[in-house]
Amino acid sequence: MNRSVIAMLLRPAREQSAVLALPGIAFAVVTALVLTVIGGAQEFWTWTDADAGLYQALAAIALVLLVVPLANLGGAAARLSARRRDERLSTLRLLGVSPAGVVGVTVLESTLIAATGALAGFVGYLALTPLIGLIAFRGEPLGVSAVILPPLVIAGVVVSITALATVSAIIGLRSVVISPLGVRTRSDVPRVHWIRAVIAGVVIVAAVAVMQVFPGTAGIAITIIVVAGFFAAALAVLNLVGPWVLKVHARAGLRRAERPQRLLAARLVLESPKAAWRQVSGIAMASFMAVFAGTGVALIDTMSAGPDAAANLMLATDIRTGLIITLIGSFLMVAVSVGVNQASSTLDQRELHRSLHYLGVPLETVDAARTRAVMAPLLLTAIGSALCAAALVLPLIGIALITQPVSIMMIVAVLAAGVGIVWSSTRVTRPLLARSFAEA
16 A cells, blocks of 8 residues: 555545544643642652641542543543544555554554643643642742652653553554454444443442551551552542443433433443543542542531631641642543543534434434433433542541531532533534534
């Protein structure tokens, strides 16, 4: 196969330029936030006084709550527009291009997009550094010098994010390399096995059990590592079990469907539960984080009302500052994740939208089905994630703080904001759907 022919087939069409821009934007945001979070937390590990352990424990939990979802967003960004890429690359395979040639060209494309986005994110991190340095802990601003990361760390983050894109691209190409005709005819339906639920249940039960007995039996350093590790594991299993839960939920909705919107919505989820999960996974993380925010606010109120209120005022202020920063980072992640995935999903389903248009299905019906395919699983996802987080927090702080009115109000407010972001993203991407119908 001539190289010029391969380049021509891989060149994006004019209307697909946004498809390539979306992953780059996501990688830029991921890189900027990861560097900012790590840079803002590194100062805590230089403290050695009596309260240093508490600050370090809170910083470790905040890092896990932000970095793990950001890594998931990076992986999702690497898989954006997989259908467009699969179709083009399957054409190359059918024309006789070797599997090694297909893999090489596409991995190079994905790596270049990720590297460009990561470098842009590094520039964004440098722009944010003066603002992060103004954040005060222990009554003093952190300072720019305290939040600037060493060059090796920065390079490590950029290289890791680029490598994540490369690995995700290689994994995503397996179906094209093995069966190009199956990809062209869309006969390869992603499978989600029930074993995911078993693994998730085992991990959550183990995490809760360890949380109940471990903090009182080990030193502060080991406790921080173990607690942060189990929080990371809990977030990971949410991503593992999420697609399976959505598949079960969609099958139940399919059996109960009485209107076209409900039928189409269930079919959209069942077509690719993993893709459906990526559209609401940001809210799962925000819901998980909302429990910590709510209990943190309740803890601050308890500290302020205690006998040592004056001595604990600075600590309470610092906890509040940390909560605000964590929530801001969470919502930035949710906004980018949902917006990019919504736009990508709409672009990838252009052929489906055109087919529905030819069958006489109105635009309003398809739009309602698309919205329901996102919003219907949202409530289930948010509640499940919140319950998972509550199960982990319960052994550490008790049920009293979780159920305080201020805690419940904070959790509800965060979830309402997250749902609002998701709903707004479906409205913002509606013109893309209308364009698909206009091109039919």
